[in-house]
Amino acid sequence: MLLTRITRIVRSSRREDGVAMAAVLGLLAVGLILTSVILTSVVSAQSFSGYTRAGVQAQAAAEAGIAAARAGLTAGTCSGSTPTYRSATGDVPAYAATIWRPNGSGGWVQGCPIGTSTQVRILSTGYAVAPGASGYSAANSTVLEAILAASSTPITIAASGPAIYAYSASSFGGSGSLVSVDGSVPDVLVKTGNVNCTGDATGVANFVVNGGSLSVGGSCKISGNAFSSGRMTFDGGGYVQGFVVANGVTMSGSTRIYQRVWSTSDITLTGNPTVSGIVKAFSASLDGGTFSSAAYIYGNTNVKNAGGTTLNGTLTTQTANPTPPDWWGGNSKISRVNPITAPTFNSDLPATPVVPNWVDFGSRAEDYTTTVWNGFTVYTMGTNCNETALRAAITAIGSAPGVIDGRTCSGNLGIGGNNNIQITNDLAIIANNIRIDGSGRFSSTTPKRLWLINPDTVANGTPNCPGSLEITGGDTKFTNISTMLYSGCKVVVGSGITVTGQVFAADVEMSGSATLRYTPIGLPGVNLSTGTTTPTGSSTASRTVLSLRNVTG
Numbered sequence: 001m002l003l004t005r006i007t008r009i010v011r012s013s014r015r016e017d018g019v020a021m022a023a024v025l026g027l028l029a030v031g032l033i034l035t036s037v038i039l040t041s042v043v044s045a046q047s048f049s050g051y052t053r054a055g056v057q058a059q060a061a062a063e064a065g066i067a068a069a070r071a072g073l074t075a076g077t078c079s080g081s082t083p084t085y086r087s088a089t090g091d092v093p094a095y096a097a098t099i100w101r102p103n104g105s106g107g108w109v110q111g112c113p114i115g116t117s118t119q120v121r122i123l124s125t126g127y128a129v130a131p132g133a134s135g136y137s138a139a140n141s142t143v144l145e146a147i148l149a150a151s152s153t154p155i156t157i158a159a160s161g162p163a164i165y166a167y168s169a170s171s172f173g174g175s176g177s178l179v180s181v182d183g184s185v186p187d188v189l190v191k192t193g194n195v196n197c198t199g200d201a202t203g204v205a206n207f208v209v210n211g212g213s214l215s216v217g218g219s220c221k222i223s224g225n226a227f228s229s230g231r232m233t234f235d236g237g238g239y240v241q242g243f244v245v246a247n248g249v250t251m252s253g254s255t256r257i258y259q260r261v262w263s264t265s266d267i268t269l270t271g272n273p274t275v276s277g278i279v280k281a282f283s284a285s286l287d288g289g290t291f292s293s294a295a296y297i298y299g300n301t302n303v304k305n306a307g308g309t310t311l312n313g314t315l316t317t318q319t320a321n322p323t324p325p326d327w328w329g330g331n332s333k334i335s336r337v338n339p340i341t342a343p344t345f346n347s348d349l350p351a352t353p354v355v356p357n358w359v360d361f362g363s364r365a366e367d368y369t370t371t372v373w374n375g376f377t378v379y380t381m382g383t384n385c386n387e388t389a390l391r392a393a394i395t396a397i398g399s400a401p402g403v404i405d406g407r408t409c410s411g412n413l414g415i416g417g418n419n420n421i422q423i424t425n426d427l428a429i430i431a432n433n434i435r436i437d438g439s440g441r442f443s444s445t446t447p448k449r450l451w452l453i454n455p456d457t458v459a460n461g462t463p464n465c466p467g468s469l470e471i472t473g474g475d476t477k478f479t480n481i482s483t484m485l486y487s488g489c490k491v492v493v494g495s496g497i498t499v500t501g502q503v504f505a506a507d508v509e510m511s512g513s514a515t516l517r518y519t520p521i522g523l524p525g526v527n528l529s530t531g532t533t534t535p536t537g538s539s540t541a542s543r544t545v546l547s548l549r550n551v552t553g
Contacts, residue, residue: 054128054140057093059550061126062144065095066548069122070148073099073543078112097124114371120148120543123551145551148543161528162187163204163518166508167358167463169212172199172220176493176510179203179517181500186518189355194230197222197238199510203518207240210355216240216255227352231265234273243277245352251275251289262349269309280345284317291315298340303328316340356531358462359504361486361523362430362455368405372524373428376401385409385431387419399424406431407455415440416473423448423481430455433467436476443479449521450478450501454487463506465489471497484521504528 069085072078083099100121103109113120124144163178163186164170170190177200178186185205192211197220201207205224207214213230216222216238225242226232232246234255241258248265251257251273260277261267267281269289279295286301288308297317303309306328318338366372377400379393385406390413393404406413406429413431415421416438423444428451436442442450458464469487472494483501485491491505495512501521510516522528 057128058142061093065097065124069097159520169193176514181519363459381406383410385413401426437473439475456488463488
């Protein structure tokens with residue numbers, strides 16, 4: 001009995017152990033399943049979080065691209081056939097924004113806007129800093145499209161450029177002069193050719209001959225500085241009140257340089273000329289004349305006329321051949337230092353003002369349209385362009401700024417006799433031949449701008465002459481009007497005429513007692529100070545955003 005009871009107890013215990021083991025195994029399986037579910041959820045959440053973060057970063061980058069593109073358009077930096085504004089290398093998140101304009105058939109073509117009368121499209125792609133995981137890469141980049149409205153705000157015409165720009169040569173006959181109206185620096189810039197100054201250049205800050213020589217003769221009076229890439233020759237009573245920089249200086253008669261001289265070649269004096277400031281040259285030939293200050297000759301000095309040459313300062317030269325005679329009173333002021341190490345020639349050499357390249361205004365079709373003359377009304381003349389036809393054109397334009405296109409005129413477009421043409425707003429007159437003579441006048445009751453333009457129709461970087469631009473007659477006047485004279489030909493301003501404004505031409509003649517009262521006016525779409533074309537249709541200052549949306553592709 002006892003044995004039987006023990007056996008039963010053992011068997012019962014074994015059955016309970018089996019049940020417990022099954023329960024334990026079941027709980028373990030449930031735990032594994034729950035762990036797997038939790039891990040899957042965590043991984044999925046992390047991937048979704050990365051996807052969301054990438055999307056936010058890409059969207060922010062795309063919006064930054066839109067802002068950068070709009071800022072670039074406003075600043076006028078849009079350029080090239082595929083204009084694109086990109087984030088700087090290394091910046092994150094990164095973007096690339098492209099500029100598009102209407103193609104004329106309802107679509108878009110990549111390019112900078114032309115004028116402000118059409119819409120502009122910006123496509124900006126933003127890129128996430130941290131891309132999403134595999135399978136969650138759709139948000140790694142975002143494309144945002146902005147459509148900007150057309151603008152009716154006229155484009156500002158930059159008042160740039162010198163008082164007188166001549167591509168080939170410039171002459172001041174008689175006593176023609178320059179003065180500044182508003183404190184601007186009245187420079188005379190000549191790109192190429194030899195220049196003969198025989199008149200009064202009083203008021204000129206810098207007279208620059210970029211590719212030739214400058215002759216300062218007769219009664220030429222340059223009140224500023226003079227620069228010449230070639231030789232500068234003084235004769236008669238001509239003088240420069242500022243300093244001189246040239247490749248060789250020759251002075252004779254009673255000519256004078258009131259300040260310093262830098263000659264990359266020689267300085268040669270004959271007669272009784274005077275240099276009041278310090279002289280630096282690479283050789284000297286002294287056959288008379290006066291050095292009122294110190295002179296440094298980085299080469300040989302040849303004293304041809306010791307008796308007629310005066311040194312009021314010292315002369316330091318590397319060599320002197322022939323040696324000046326012992327009896328010469330200025331001999332003690334000559335010292336020989338070979339080489340001269342201080343001061344060097346370039347230690348204080350002033351920079352030569354930049355002479356810009358020629359601007360071919362009129363070589364583009366848009367130069368005659370509201371694309372360039374934004375805010376202006378364009379009126380096209382017929383073949384008859386006398387005073388009556390000109391008045392009719394101005395009347396047709398009305399009170400708005402206007403452009404009169406007179407390229408089809410059979411003769412001169414202009415005024416003469418005792419005719420007075422009154423304008424009520426800014427006016428541009430474009431014709432191959434423009435002539436104002438007799439007592440012809442332009443006038444306005446309030447200050448206005450007038451452009452008289454001989455268009456240069458050939459885009460070759462050099463002037464091409466279509467005809468002529470002449471202002472003659474002693475009683476010709478521009479009352480309350482600032483005038484830009486532009487021509488691929490020679491601009492002639494006759495004796496006794498006063499023009500307020502500036503001249504940009506192939507050649508310029510200021511004759512008699514003509515006076516140019518300098519104030520910068522400029523040309524639309526052009527920087528006349530640098531000779532570069534600016535994107536006239538880039539301004540988005542008054543453009544509004546019509547739409548902003550995310551797009552695919």
